[in-house]
Amino acid sequence: MSSSILINQLIVVGTRKNYAVNFNAGVNIIYGDSATGKSSILDLIDYLLGAKKFDLYPEIHAAARYAVLDVTLNEDRYSIKRDIFDASRPIEVYPCAFADIEKFAAKKYLPTFKTSTKYPDMEFFSEFLLSALNLTNLKIKQAPTRDDSKLVRLSFRDLIHYCYVNQDDLGSKKYFKPDNFSLQVKNAEVFKYIFNALDCQISELEQDISDKSQRKSEIEKKFTLVSEFLRESEFGSMLSLDDEVTKTDNDIALLKEQIGQINGRLTADNEVYRAVKSSLDEIELEKNALQQRMLDGERKVERFTRLHNDYLSDIAKFNSSLEARSIIGEIPEEIAMCPVCDGALQLESAKKNFDIAPSDKIKYELNSLKRRVRDTEQLINDSKSQWERDKTTLKVLEEDEKRARELLDQNTKELVSPYLAERDMHVKQLGELNQKRAELVSRLKIRNQHSLLTEQIKSLEISIRKLKEQVEKLKENAPSMADVLSNLADNLQRYLSFIKIKDPTGVSYTSDKFVPMLRGIEYGSIRSGGLRTIVGIGYLCSLMEEALTTQMSYPSFLMIDTVGKYLGKTKAQSSYQDETSSDEDFKEGVSDPQKYQNIFEHIISLSNKYEQNNQICQFILVDNDVPDHIIGELSGFIVAQFSSERVDGLPVGFIDDAPV
The missing domain is CATH 1.10.287 (Helix Hairpins)
Incomplete structure (x- = not known):
């Protein structure tokens, strides 16, 4: 089915120590007091997945050196290392877990599509991510209805719009339909790309198969040449080298112990x-x-x-x-x-x-x-x-x-x-x-x-096979957007009924920009910010649910910041007066704790479906105040919890040794 992004660990390597959060497949919850670094965890993940910038807060600025994301892309493990003070520097990618970085050399990528005279031959980070996820790297039209429209490169960042919603965008009137018209058009084309419904997608897939096949042949040739060189130079196998390193480490530990004993005798006998x-x-x-x-x-x-x-x-x-x-x-x-x-x-x-x-x-x-x-x-x-x-x-x-x-x-x-x-x-x-x-x-x-050349060959073989299967399916039965939108509307309808909002009728999607509608009202025209929050989360969950059964160019990965926004769970609710109507929020009953609980239960249920189908998904959810009556039920999903007052011995924040 769909590709997958699985965050294993986020690490900020610091001057005093390392700061880390471990994640699991399925649902992951981060919660605690405001201003403790919860949102920064998601921002850092986003930054390590190619965002243009990361806004440093004082504790990280004082304590950090750089950040690393230990992540599994489809079946392959990587560690992505990036400078958090200079976003223009190349991103380093190690083909291993964070603990094994010392044993591997990194490959460097340019963080944006902007070419660099300093690194003229360096590839783009977006292309690496798309390739690692077996997603087609293509160009899309800026104006689809015009034959002479310019083509723009599809970026992995275009997909993140459907995988990560930050606390400023969640529930915002302009989330699905921004003021920038060209961005609206591009988002619609990316939406088609996700469902393999672009007119050019078959030809692009065939070109991608050709490029990957050529790349595979080049790697096989390189592998053969390197193998002959290593064999003739008696370089040693990976297993024997690994054993030698282990033996050397043991010898080093023994010598350090003996030196310590000598120092002790020197003191005692003198x-x-x-x-x-x-x-x-x-x-x-x-x-x-x-x-x-x-x-x-x-x-x-x-x-x-x-x-x-x-x-x-x-x-x-x-x-x-x-x-x-x-x-x-x-x-x-x-x-x-x-x-x-x-x-x-x-x-x-x-x-x-x-x-x-x-x-x-x-x-x-x-x-x-x-x-x-x-x-x-x-x-x-x-x-x-x-x-x-x-x-x-x-x-x-x-x-x-x-x-x-x-x-x-x-x-x-x-x-x-x-x-x-x-x-x-x-x-x-x-x-x-x-x-x-x-x-x-x-x-x-x-x-x-x-x-790693062997792994690359295997990965390319799998990618080529999947691309061929995808081409055959598209040729046999190319999806229509009408069918896609109908399925998504059904998913959203079931979600809204489960949440138990009032009058979950008139659920559909607009046919041009693919924006969700409720009661025949487009998302941006819904006056209740709380109801928009519920619908927006449902929209993203509908994509995740569709990826269970449909071949999509979409990683089954979703991050939501401040789930309880406009739902009466955020202390700073008054600061969003321009985005919501208090009367409409009250009328819709969005502050009902049961609705909040139902959102979490729906996401957990969706995660369970993935597990039952032997598919990988990951949800990372951030919020301030999870109600006490459901915290017990969610405790097994909590991966990080912070308290500005260090209540019950909890860390003060992500940077847990920051002064109070």
């Missing part, structure tokens, strides 16, 4: 070493203190010597003064002219008014200076004596230090060196083993890439 080292440290401290004291002593001697010389100089000056006075004798009384008033000035009388030192005062100062000279001489002698004693003590300490170092060296040689030698030997072996492991992993990557 008490003598630690005692000698402690004594040596004490000697070093005492020696440093002594050297500093000796340096201070030298500075004191120098300072006191300068002071001593100054005192001697002053004494010499005073002696000269006394000697001059004795030679000159007493000065006779003089009369001088005052420089101010030109009057006579008695110098002897003036002397009485000024402090001019007599001879006995000079002698007193001279004696004081001599005492200071004697004191400084004593200080100089004491400082020199202390310096000599310190020098002797320092010599003793240096001898003690020398003996301690000899003992330490001897102890190191006898006790430590053997341990170090043994440890160095193990460390060297560890380095060699790590190098050997890196070489083995490199070889294993090459072998895995070679093995």
